[in-house]
Amino acid sequence: KIGIDSSRTEFCIARKLATGHASVLNENPDIEYLFNPSFIELRTDTPPDLKYCIYTESEGYILNDVLSLDKNKQINPILHFGDIQLLVKEIKREFDRLGFSFTGRQLRDAIKYGDVAESRFKAELYEEGDKFLKRIEENIEKAYVGIGRDYVLLDPEASSSSGAMFSQIRGLHYIPQLFLEHKFLGISLDDVVENEFWVQSVKILKANLFVANHPNLFGIRMMNFACGPDSLKIYQEEKFQQAANKPLLVLLTDAQTNNAPFVTRTEAHERVVNQSRPKKLDIEQIKRR
Known part of the structure; x- marks a missing residue:
């Protein structure tokens, strides 16, 4: 406020x-x-x-x-x-x-220390992501990946606590993309975009490709109304999912006071997912011309 x-x-x-x-x-x-x-x-x-x-x-x-x-x-x-x-x-x-x-040396050492701490922290996140993937793959279950900018996915105020709603109220197998980042950072975007220069947009597009090409995963794209880059890229993201015959739920959270409007939309999306017939991502459909 x-x-x-x-x-x-x-x-x-x-x-x-x-x-x-x-x-x-x-x-x-x-x-x-x-x-x-x-x-x-x-x-x-x-x-x-x-x-x-x-x-x-x-x-x-x-x-x-x-x-x-x-x-x-x-x-x-x-x-x-x-x-x-x-x-x-x-x-x-x-x-x-x-x-x-x-001194410059002190600052270099501090930066190195911070990089190591960040790597250790991310390793813990990736370990949880691996456990998540292993569980759904072994049980052949459908799961949902929160796709978007970190602050929207991870800050309950920005997402109207939608993450908790997905997993605790709706009982979905849900995980934010950050936990799976090690799985998609190496994916090349050369065939699908030219000169993509936004830090977060690169990660979001790669996450979309990973989710689209995984038979058990479906995307939930969370964004806010006033984000310029997101408003441009969402059309391309939808095409990625369509090329794998997958639906994509898009939620504009914008720090609403409650997530009640998203509960019914998530329930409807879950039904669409259950009726969908995903296929291997057709890269030819999304290649840049």
């Missing part, structure tokens, strides 16, 4: 949530500094370099603007992932501005 009240109307729900989080943290007397970076891109070995959305790229600037935050209590580095030299340079520049005297 704080984020919505403090945001401009055109902001997407993710932008409003981030604003609310920053506002709450800023009022906490035990917190000295807020870390509000601007994520610009993920540089890759082969083009294109992958970009974050405009609100993510301008995160620190927007928060300082709409909340009138004290710049001297904000850590606002501009981050380019995939280029360690530039990453260290930008982080050090920001710490120097605030009077901290960290």
Whole structure:
């Protein structure tokens, strides 16, 4: 609510949530500094370099603007992932501005430590994903994969607790795509898209291809109304699923106060899934011309 009240109307729900989080943290007397970076891109070995959305790229600037935050209590580095030299340079520049005297070596070691911790955390998620797949494959059961941006799938406020609704109320075998990321990150998009440069869109398209080509999996696409990239890519995602003769449930959650409207839609989708006759993904149908 704080984020919505403090945001401009055109902001997407993710932008409003981030604003609310920053506002709450800023009022906490035990917190000295807020870390509000601007994520610009993920540089890759082969083009294109992958970009974050405009609100993510301008995160620190927007928060300082709409909340009138004290710049001297904000850590606002501009981050380019995939280029360690530039990453260290930008982080050090920001710490120097605030009077901290960290060396480049210290920052490199900190980044390495963070990378290792992230890898361990993801390994735990992937282990759960493997257990999930093994169970449904052995029992030949239908299962549902939440496809979308991480904040929509994982933040109960952004998804109106839809994940809990799928698994606990409807009793579906359900898992967010992040738990299966290791299964689809290696999938090539070269045949189906040209110059796809959004970080999250790349993952979402690959997740769609993986789900479409797995005989036991069906997609539940969760998105929010004000996301520009999502509004463009959803048509292509639907074609991916159609090429495997699979239905795709699309839910616009937008932080609604309850998920009751989604319960009936999910029930209807489940019936459609049970009547569907999936086939192997016909890549020729979705190849770019």
